[in-house]
Amino acid sequence: MSSTPALRQPCPPGACDCGREQLHAHPPQAQRILLLNRQEEKRLLERLENLQSLEDLQRLQSRLYEQLGIRVHIAPGYNEVRTMRGFVIELDDQPGLCRKTRQSIPAAIRKGLERNPEVAFRLLDAHDLLGGA
Template structure:
């Protein structure tokens, strides 16, 4: 498979555990994640920080999976939800080629988006039946 688009530049040796090189060396491997350049990552993070509504968040989750293979799971934590930071669990599943830094910045950007627009957080909680009785 020949990739004509630009690929993400490699991380400094020893700093990341993304497995970029083995991914490129394996024929037939899914290299969509390497299409996420640093500039595109900045655009993605900005988009995640400026969520409009829950449907927008779900649409972005679908696009990240379809275009890059990144699966992001978002759900309320077990127990009482007191804050957006502590009450909602955001998990980026492991993916060969996904940079360690990116794996941390995506959930942080989603949390900032939920804090910027609390209605999205309320809708997310309501989608999981946590606000049913209020």
């Protein structure tokens, strides 16, 4: 007996600009974002806040894309990076991705970088900003 996974509850009308109603016109692959219900979102955010390494972050980025279709781009900002707010963390526009989720994923990544600054240094080094220092 297989059970269908719980889908995310729709946002109240006018409270979000996620475009959930537009998903019906997209292929079923695009509808997989609805699998990110509140409970799964909490697990995801907890995992992002507890990053262990740059490889862990990159693995999470690839799994987010594979499983939910969410592309996360992380790069140092245009100016200098003095704090974790200096990193530019962007999510590609995607129908069905709730506004609160679009804000909470970058915040969780920043918390993870603050808790483990070694990951932030490796990220800067990957962009060759430390120059091998």
